[in-house]
Structures are given as structure tokens and as C-alpha cells.
Amino acid sequence: MRAGSPRLLREINDRAAIDALLRNGPLTRSELENLIGLSKPATAQLLTRLELDDVVRRDGLRGGGRGPRAQLWAVNGALAHVAAIDLTPDSVDIAIADISGTTLTEHHAPMPRGGDVLTAFTEAVGKALAEAHLNLSDLHHVVVGSPGAVDPATGQLGFAPHLPGWEGFDLPGRLTELLGTTVTVENDVNLVAVEEMIAGRARDVRDFVLIWPVDATGAAVVINRVLLRGATGGAGEIDWMRVPDLAEQDTGAGRQGDRYGELLSSVAVTRLAKAHGISARNALGAVTRALASGAAGREFLADLARRIASGVAGVVSVVDPELVLLSGEVAQAGGSVLCELVASELRRLVIPRTPVELALVGGQAVRAGALHSALAVVREQVFGLPTEDMLPPATRSSS
Known part of the structure; x- marks a missing residue:
């Protein structure tokens, strides 16, 4: 072996152990041994070394009953x-x-x-x-x-x-x-979109587009699991696109072209709902009421889906992603019904038959x-x- 290789090997093993502890939480020596593939003596030496360097700390005991309780190890969070x-x-x-x-x-x-x-x-x-x-x-x-x-x-x-x-x-x-x-x-x-790749519906997806469709409208484009940011950082700023209003119900929006984000503002969505006979204080309330309003609610949701799809279509045509995810509280309220309506409208507008699903990660x-x-x-x-x-x-x- 070349000079220095034992030290390099130790560093590789140390990083593997730290990564395992960060991913899995506190582990016993035997659990860590199984995860990183080292022998019992080598794992014990590794833990001793990392403890002396204050990288890992003892974190209680696991087990009980008749057998001995095993020491748990964790990364020193401080x-x-x-x-x-x-x-x-x-x-x-x-x-x-x-x-x-x-x-x-x-x-x-x-x-x-x-x-x-x-x-x-x-x-x-x-x-x-x-x-x-x-x-x-x-x-x-x-x-x-x-x-x-x-x-x-x-x-x-x-x-x-x-x-x-x-x-x-x-x-x-x-x-x-x-x-x-x-x-x-x-x-x-x-x-x-990062959180969807880590803990959501895009964990196993290479190429996808995430759309936040109503209020503060925006998109994230991920290619080969890398965020596309663009030369000026503005990739995904679809809020500013000018698109025609494809809703069948006329609310006075620009048929020849209006700002996409304006068409999907809470005020505009609420106005669209009112044109369908659904009264609400905001877009979230409109979508929630529409789901319980029978045919009139379905017609409003279809019109909302037409507006959403009008902007998503351009992104899908260029990127041809595996998946389109709808995120945000209004999308969550619309659920699978809204996703299906948007997917149906996209099939009318573009060639790719991209599935549309609800983002899994909500809340914060x-x-x-x-x-x-x-x-x-x-x-x-x-x-x-x-x-x-x-x-x-x-x-x-x-x-």
C-alpha cells in the first residue's frame, strides 16, 4: 500500500460511521458494525477514536430483560x-x-x-x-x-x-x-422540491416539476435530481408568464393574455368561483366548498384546472418530466380531483402524457x-x- 493509505482508510470509515449515525439516529456498536461493514474490533476502535475527538457521544442504553443493555452512540450535535x-x-x-x-x-x-x-x-x-x-x-x-x-x-x-x-x-x-x-x-x-426529493413523492424520481399553483404562484424544475436555477436564478418563475385565460366562465380576465400569477391569485380564483355560483372569502375556501357543491363545484374546479394547465403546459413541453407535483394548501384542498382535472387538461394541450400528483410534503x-x-x-x-x-x-x- 502507498504511504498514507491507512489514514485515508480511517477517514473513509469515520465518515461512513458518522453518515450512518446521522441517517439512523443513535445506534449500538453492533448495529453500526452491520451498517458500515467493519469487524467488531475495528468498529470499537472507530467509536473510541470518534469519542476522544468529541465527534460522537454515548446516548443512553438499549435493551433490557435478561441480557445486558447495549450502549447507544450518537453524533455530538453541539x-x-x-x-x-x-x-x-x-x-x-x-x-x-x-x-x-x-x-x-x-x-x-x-x-x-x-x-x-x-x-x-x-x-x-x-x-x-x-x-x-x-x-x-x-x-x-x-x-x-x-x-x-x-x-x-x-x-x-x-x-x-x-x-x-x-x-x-x-x-x-x-x-x-x-x-x-x-x-x-x-x-x-x-x-x-428539495423536501419532496428527501421525504416526499419525488424520492425516486429523476426529473420532475413542482408547481405551487395558487397565490405566490411558482415552480421548481428538477433535472436528474438537480435543481434548475437558470442564468439569473429565475428558472421556475412562471408567475410572470403571460397566458390566455382558458376558463370557460368569463370573469373579465384577459383572453389574449394575462399574467399567470394574476389569473391564479386568490382574488381571481375567488372571482372565478363566484361566477360558478360558489361564494368564498379566498381561494382555499372556494376549492373546499367546490368539492362539496356537486356539478357547479366540478365546473369551477375544471375551469381552475384549465388556468393551472395553461402555464404548466409550457414547462412540460420543454422539460418532458416524469412527474408534475401540485403543492400548497389550495392544491392540497383540491386533492386527487384537482390533480386529475389538471392532468386531463394537460393531455389536451401538450403531447407528453405526464402524470399529475399531489405533493406529499405539507405544512412547513x-x-x-x-x-x-x-x-x-x-x-x-x-x-x-x-x-x-x-x-x-x-x-x-x-x-
Whole structure:
């Protein structure tokens, strides 16, 4: 063997053990041995070495009954901490976690509409850290999920006029200065797609498109399990496309072309529902009532599906994905009925017969995707574990 190979082999085995512990949680020595394929003595030596380096710690015992209880081992979560943040025009939703993935605290705070949003943002992060008994200096990486897209050349946020105060400067760079650690700003729908690849319906899918169809309309395009971001970061910003209104019921929308996001705004969807005799305060209420309204409800949902498909068709024609996923609370409310109607309309508009299904990950999907992304970055930095290509790239440093 060449010089240095025993050390290289130890590093490979150490990374394999750390990865197994991160993926599976606390393990006994024998469980770890089976997962990484080392002998009993080699696994024991590995655990001793990692414990001396404070990389792993003893984490209780497993078993009982007549036999001896086995020692459990876990990664030392205190080695690094991350923040995952879902930024909206009205609020921030923050999770602070350690490198093992354990969430230490969750913090929700309102955001001002314009004005000094950066100060409010920094204060919210500080309060979240205080709840976790941490300081800004304890943060190793932050991922922020935001509407719009960051231009990789300038760091400026675009496609987000509904986020006043956040545009016109290097956003990741400014946040890096304020928080004292590296920051990635990623499109919110992209992070939902990341979470679908990790824990949702796209775990075994190579190429797919995820659509957030109503209110803050957007899309994420994944090719060979890599997010497509585009030259200016604007891939998937279908909100700004001009499309004809294909709904059969006339609501005064532009038949020759209107902004896709405007056709699918909550106001526009509610107006469409009213034209079908369904009264609701917002799009979510309209879809929920439509499902219980018989023929009139079905006709409204079919018209809504025509609007959704009018924008999705262009993406499907170019990308020819394996799957289209509908995400967001309105899509969840429409369920399989809405998916089937959108799929039927797509078959009328384009050649690919792409299945349309409901995204599996709901709730705080943006924040969950941000957390997985932040953990991937710090685990590469601390342990040398490879970052999946699907995750956001290493962050811009402040200039």
C-alpha cells in the first residue's frame, strides 16, 4: 500500500460511521458494525477514536430483560448549529437545529411591510437563538427560503415586488454581514422540491416539476435530481408568464393574455368561483366548498384546472418530466380531483402524457427544505460528507 493509505482508510470509515449515525439516529456498536461493514474490533476502535475527538457521544442504553443493555452512540450535535428560515412578506418562521438534525427551538415573528426589514429579521433570528440558549457566534450556516430568486452574479433578489425592503442589494452578502455566518437565500418553491426529493413523492424520481399553483404562484424544475436555477436564478418563475385565460366562465380576465400569477391569485380564483355560483372569502375556501357543491363545484374546479394547465403546459413541453407535483394548501384542498382535472387538461394541450400528483410534503415544507439544505452544508464542512447536487450551492460570501 502507498504511504498514507491507512489514514485515508480511517477517514473513509469515520465518515461512513458518522453518515450512518446521522441517517439512523443513535445506534449500538453492533448495529453500526452491520451498517458500515467493519469487524467488531475495528468498529470499537472507530467509536473510541470518534469519542476522544468529541465527534460522537454515548446516548443512553438499549435493551433490557435478561441480557445486558447495549450502549447507544450518537453524533455530538453541539459541534455546529444551523438556522432554517421561511421568509414571507408578513413573517419569518425560524428553526434552530444542531448538526445532528435535532430542532432546538422554533420561533415565529411578524415582519414589517417595508421599512427596516433587515433589523427586524436579525432581531427575530437573535430571539430564536436566545430561546435555544445560543448566540449568533454559534451559527455555522443559515438557509433562507424566500419568494423570488437571487441572481447568482449580483446577489440581488428579483421577481419579488411583494417583498419591499429586500431588493436592490446583495441579499446573501448583507445577511452574512448581519448574522456573522454564511447565508444561502433560496427560492421557496425550490426548497419545497428539495423536501419532496428527501421525504416526499419525488424520492425516486429523476426529473420532475413542482408547481405551487395558487397565490405566490411558482415552480421548481428538477433535472436528474438537480435543481434548475437558470442564468439569473429565475428558472421556475412562471408567475410572470403571460397566458390566455382558458376558463370557460368569463370573469373579465384577459383572453389574449394575462399574467399567470394574476389569473391564479386568490382574488381571481375567488372571482372565478363566484361566477360558478360558489361564494368564498379566498381561494382555499372556494376549492373546499367546490368539492362539496356537486356539478357547479366540478365546473369551477375544471375551469381552475384549465388556468393551472395553461402555464404548466409550457414547462412540460420543454422539460418532458416524469412527474408534475401540485403543492400548497389550495392544491392540497383540491386533492386527487384537482390533480386529475389538471392532468386531463394537460393531455389536451401538450403531447407528453405526464402524470399529475399531489405533493406529499405539507405544512412547513419551505422551512423543512431549508433545514435539510443547511445541514448538508455544515455536514460537508465539519465531517467532509458530500453535499447532494440537489441542494443549494455554497453561499456567496459578503463582498
